[in-house]
Amino acid sequence: MSEQIAIDGFEFARSGRVLHGELAVSRLGRLADSLYSNSGRIDYALSGEVDEEGNFLLHLGIGGVLHLRCQRCLGEIEYPLELQASLMLVKDESDLVGIEDEDPDVDSIVVKDKMEILSMIEDEILLDLPFSPRHEACEGKVVRASPFAILKGRV
Numbered sequence: 001m002s003e004q005i006a007i008d009g010f011e012f013a014r015s016g017r018v019l020h021g022e023l024a025v026s027r028l029g030r031l032a033d034s035l036y037s038n039s040g041r042i043d044y045a046l047s048g049e050v051d052e053e054g055n056f057l058l059h060l061g062i063g064g065v066l067h068l069r070c071q072r073c074l075g076e077i078e079y080p081l082e083l084q085a086s087l088m089l090v091k092d093e094s095d096l097v098g099i100e101d102e103d104p105d106v107d108s109i110v111v112k113d114k115m116e117i118l119s120m121i122e123d124e125i126l127l128d129l130p131f132s133p134r135h136e137a138c139e140g141k142v143v144r145a146s147p148f149a150i151l152k153g154r155v
């Protein structure tokens with residue numbers, strides 16, 4: 001097993017750090033059930049920011065291609081990943097009260113320890129994946145899955 005990269009999220013945001021990297025899809029163990037093949041790599045970019053209201057934010061961008069398993073024919077679906085997520089860091093649950101009405105594109109998370117980048121990436125990809133990926137028409141061939149993204153309103 002290769003190294004895990006963990007960051008101090010608050011410090012990362014405070015100092016406006018930026019981190020780019022790539023990961024083998026095979027390391028994203030929580031995706032395994034959805035995958036036809038765990039070949040390939042994904043790219044990620046993480047940047048930290050403190051906004052004008054003093055909120056600690058992390059912005060995560062992920063790109064690459066996943067090979068999902070069609071739930072109907074068990075064939076391969078090529079699923080282009082291109083997602084952007086913003087996380088607002090809070091120190092404990094009570095801070096979550098009152099910020100529910102904020103920007104719906106920003107998720108608030110309680111951060112007590114170091115944050116593992118690998119698991120942040122898994123979380124965001126799992127949120128993005130179609131619940132039950134299927135080809136539009138199963139013919140045993142690779143079909144791009146962009147219709148799913150359209151259905152979910154992410155395009």
Ligand SMILES: [Zn+2]
Nearest residue numbers: 070073135138
């Ligand atoms: Zn299929």
